[in-house]
Amino acid sequence: MSPSKPTAEKGSPPLPDYKTIAAQWAAAKRAKEAADAARKNEPISVAKGSTEQKQEQEREREQMSARERRRARLEASRKRAYQSRWAWTAAFWTWMLCMHAVGIAYFTSGFLLTRLVLEEKSACDAPPTASGGSGGSELELGSESSLLPPWEGKGTVDGGCWHPRTFDRAVVVVIDALRYDFAVPIGDGKAFHDAFPFLWETAVREPNKAFLRPFIADPPTSTLQRLKGLTTGTLPTFVDVGSSFSGTAIEEDNLLMQFKDAGKRIVHLGDDTWEALFPGYFEGNLSRPYDSFNVWDLHTVDNGVIEHVFPLMEKKNDWDVLIGHCLGVDHAGHRYGPNHPEMTKKLRQMDGFIRDLAATMDDKTVLIVMGDHGMDSKGDHGGESEDEVEAALWMYSPQGIFGRTKPEYATPPATAKSRPVNQIDLVPTLALLMGIPIPFNNLGRPIEEAFAGAAGNSWANLAAAERITAAGIKRYQTSYFAARGIEQSSEPGSPNDLWEKAEALVSRDTKQDWAAIFSSFAAYQEENLQKCKALWARFDLKNMIFGIGIMALGVVVLLVYISKGEDDDAIDDEELDLAEKSLELQGVKPDETATPDDILEKRLFSAALLGASPGFIGGVISSFVSGAGDWYRGSSIAALTSIAAVLVSMYEAQETVFKILPNTRWGWMAVIFTVSQSVGFASNSYTIWEDSILLFFITTFGFVSALSALQIPSRADRYLAIYHSVVFALLGRVASFSKLCREEQMPYCASTYYASATSSTSAPWQLIVPFLVSAILPSIIKAYLKPTRSYEGLAPTWIGYVFRAGLLVAALYWILDAADNGNWFPGLPDKLLKNISVYTAQMVLGLALIAGTTAFVWAPPCVSIVTSASPTDPNRAQIAIMGYANAHGARYLLLPLNLLVACILLSKPMGAGALGLMAWQVLALLEILDLNNLTTSPIGPVMLAILGTFHFFKTGHQAVLSSIQWDAAFIPLFTIRYPWSPIVVALNTFAGQILTAAAVPLLVLWKAGPKRKGVLEAVSRRALGAFVAYFAVESLCTMAWAGHLRRHLMLYRVFSPRFMTAAVVLLVVDVVGILLSLTGVRVNTMAIGEVFGWAE
């Protein structure tokens, strides 16, 4: 609809330009007022003489200009008031963000694994021996520290500190992400199988020279965490997983420290994570670190390692320990997924490399090849699924000292399920073989094959190695319990009890039963490891409850805040506005005009600051007095007092009593969706199948809204509402075709996001999807703008050309990427396609984000002014404003659309399709809400939040660490760059939630004319409030369930990752709400106000 606006004299031809529209609008209004005035004065002025008439006109002109000035003053004061209200609203939301951050941080501090790091270091001449005695046993350095008769050089590095030394030199090759099945003959024709046969072959052919075993990683399976475990021999703390982007030096006792203290020279080649963990450890002139995060680059690191390792093999006297870390297999997994020809090539290359390297070994050098972790079916890792933790370990030496204690062990295990070795077991094994002390914190045990002797019957040697390792563990345990002040238990079956039993076997003076001694110390080690895992998974309930409490109160504040918004419905009435304005012009102040002192958000924010101060000061003082430096506690107390003050201030405001519960069935529907979703997180199968449940909600909403549309009186509107409801539900079904399954959904789920379940590249047909989006989506958006005549102003150019071109170039990007990955044009120079595609991506992002933001800030409203002859008076022209009815919504729409282009580029081709469908669904939702008169109901924001979460799954994500598409960082960049790389990965991961958060203001602005009052309050209190509340409830519930189910078997597989996802999403939504939604509304309102005057 386009209401005819006041008539005016024929003006200059209209241009869709800011000033012209504003000028024409002003002229039209002036003309109407003049006409009104003229009509009133007509009878008098006719009777007057010509001079009087002139004076009269003069006076009138003066009155007019005085009125003009007053109006300008009024406009300016309204603008100032608006800006101040906006600032207080933004301050309120920033406070809310802080509360969420504190609640999450405090909960996390009590939830994540904690381990006290001990400072002690092992020494060569002080081997551990524990004498008998129950409880905290006394440690003494005994002469009987080894079960073996004294050997030459005992207690020195040359002879072997704690055990006779076997090797002078070690070459350790880490093949990042070498999963166990990559090294085992399978014969299923998969690209990642049977390409690396050397390890298996040698272990079978020359069992005395080589052995191969599954090598189980402790989660989290990130390289940084694994290297810590592989050198210290202890368990990871979960907190460290986030620091994977920037490694920090290891302070604990570790293998490399022991090598260095023993005077060994260490050379490092490859992944530079080592340099970050062990700064200053390596021979500077021989070592070659390489950047580890260029996932896109498969060859630089590997070629560097291979190029530099062989010359070093000819100069074995220059070094003692050589570490090579290859990244190609890992990167091939991240970039293509395991089932890709590039993976075969990479594994073949590694096969040849290890074959050649083994040939250069001598009797005094041991070669160790291992994976630090595995990879999941699409080539990623980080979590604790079986594929991610099952790596391979292979040891080789021409000396021929390796043995098998049983004949059936002659062949390596066929799968990683049988005879696995813990990764920490490498630590005592390598230490004892090289003659250095075992690091103090080690919890692992020696690997059997390395000490069993060539005949597999050196039980005395095995028992000695096992006992000295166990004694080290016992010493560590005693030290740890003393440091924490905990009593050790000695009940039957406890580690202490097992230790006593094992020691009793040793002290018996009869002929030693070495095999029994060996297995009883092994049993001690195993039980102790389990105890440690349980001990470090101990949770700080107090912190967790505090965190949950802060989050819960934050949710209450949000709910009360939303309920404030429901009564003062925004006014969209031209006449009322005119009446109000004329009152104001006469100096009467309508009492409902908010003066700056009377803003709810200001009151709340001031209360929040006031409330925070005692808690903050108290917290600072208490942490100062106690000396604990517990800043967490201070900030949490501040948060609690702050929230309490806000609640009191809300109660005092008394505009409404605390009426949180909804009063319509739509309101109840929003509550039921939110609550049932959040209660569902208590069940692991619900969490695993979340995407299907969200689809059910979407379909239900479509069904109910179609039914409710039957009550709409106007027939045209009724059919329209049913049509949009069907479209909304149907598009959800279509989007559900895009799927990325998590391990737990197997075998009842088939991934369609990539070419296959074992790939992370797109199938050729999927490349068409982004082209379809660019062909269809702009026309669909146009169809939604047309009915309100809002496809005016900048809209046709921006949506029809710029937006479409952006989508088209994004689609071209994925063709270039596929051509590069699939090597479609072998003749092209190396890296040419990569270069072109990166610049293409940068161009799209520049267009979408930089040009797009500029256009959004400067664009006039999407309206145009059409002049036509008035039907009543042919001498007068009639001016019609096209797009008047949706002036707010049509213009604001440009903001989410710009963001959409960026997100579509950064999601994979299937994700582009999903996001395109989501944009369509959002528009359908807006129409459904408008036609059913639901724009004030919380169902709108809640459905928007459900859409965003649903499309999080449809863009190839799951609530597990390994589903983060790190390779997205390399779409617009060649290397990791801060802060861009994390932003790009966030846009890829949370595209659904970010886009819907940016679309939240549309719930209010859609079909809102320029004279709509209270837009800001409606956006903040009703739309954004309910939208954020959905995510806050979700993160509160996942938090509570993760805390409640902290002993659940699936904690780290299901509940903890879901909590982390919900927490990050909440913070992202808060930030987007402030930086995009609220700021966007401000820019939009200023632009509308500039043209049509200030309604606010």
Ligand SMILES: [Zn+2]
């Ligand atoms: Zn990796």
